Amino acid sequence: THKDVQRKARDEILRVLGDILTPTIDQQRELKYLNMVIKENLRLYPPKSCILPKTPIAINIYGIHHSPKYWKDPEEFIPGRFENENDEKREQYTWLTFGSGTRTCLGNNFSLIQQRVMLCALLRKYEVSLPADSIHQDKLHLDHFNSTLTRIQSLHLIFKRRTE
Numbered sequence: 624t625h626k627d628v629q630r631k632a633r634d635e636i637l638r639v640l641g642d643i644l645t646p647t648i649d650q651q652r653e654l655k656y657l658n659m660v661i662k663e664n665l666r667l668y669p670p671k672s673c674i675l676p677k678t679p680i681a682i683n684i685y686g687i688h689h690s691p692k693y694w695k696d697p698e699e700f701i702p703g704r705f706e707n708e709n710d711e712k713r714e715q716y717t718w719l720t721f722g723s724g725t726r727t728c729l730g731n732n733f734s735l736i737q738q739r740v741m742l743c744a745l746l747r748k749y750e751v752s753l754p755a756d757s758i759h760q761d762k763l764h765l766d767h768f769n770s771t772l773t774r775i776q777s778l779h780l781i782f783k784r785r786t787e
């Protein structure tokens with residue numbers, strides 16, 4: 624559950640938001656590290672793993688997101704890989720969580736805002752971990768694989784209230 628990542632994201636949230644619970648749009652732009660965490664999570668586990676337009680062509684988002692051709696250590700969770708996004712030489716269309724072009728996801732920004740608001744509220748108060756015997760210790764295990772990655776095998780999380 625990457626406690627170091629949680630700590631870093633929480634420090635940023637407390638620094639940018641202070642006592643405010645819900646980030647404004649401007650504050651959401653300032654949450655640079657949290658945005659990298661969200662982006663990396665959506666790379667490793669794109670909720671829509673495949674685009675199947677009504678043509679003979681399908682786009683394997685999951686495959687592109689996990690390809691060593693485009694990503695260094697593709698199976699590792701490394702939010703920092705998005706640090707210098709603009710200087711990076713990574714090929715276009717390699718992060719395709721919301722698709723791209725004229726049919727790009729209409730809910731793209733809505734979904735990102737929800738994720739930021741939810742994570743700001745959660746990380747401020749809780750540290751999240753997995754039970755010691757969880758099957759998800761090494762990576763998230765899915766029930767079966769289809770075009771939406773929604774079938775996660777039963778996932779129990781521990782929310783420990785922060786005291787400091």
Ligand code: HEM
Binds near residue numbers: 729
């Ligand atoms: C993390 C959450 C979401 C992901 C990963 C996601 C992903 C996608 C993807 C991959 C497409 C296909 C893009 C293409 O064909 O090139 C799409 C289309 C679409 N999404 Fe999302 N989506 C998310 C949330 C939402 C939400 C919250 C809404 C609505 C409030 C939404 C509304 C739509 C619509 C209307 C389209 C069709 C756009 C079109 O064909 O012109 N999505 N989404």
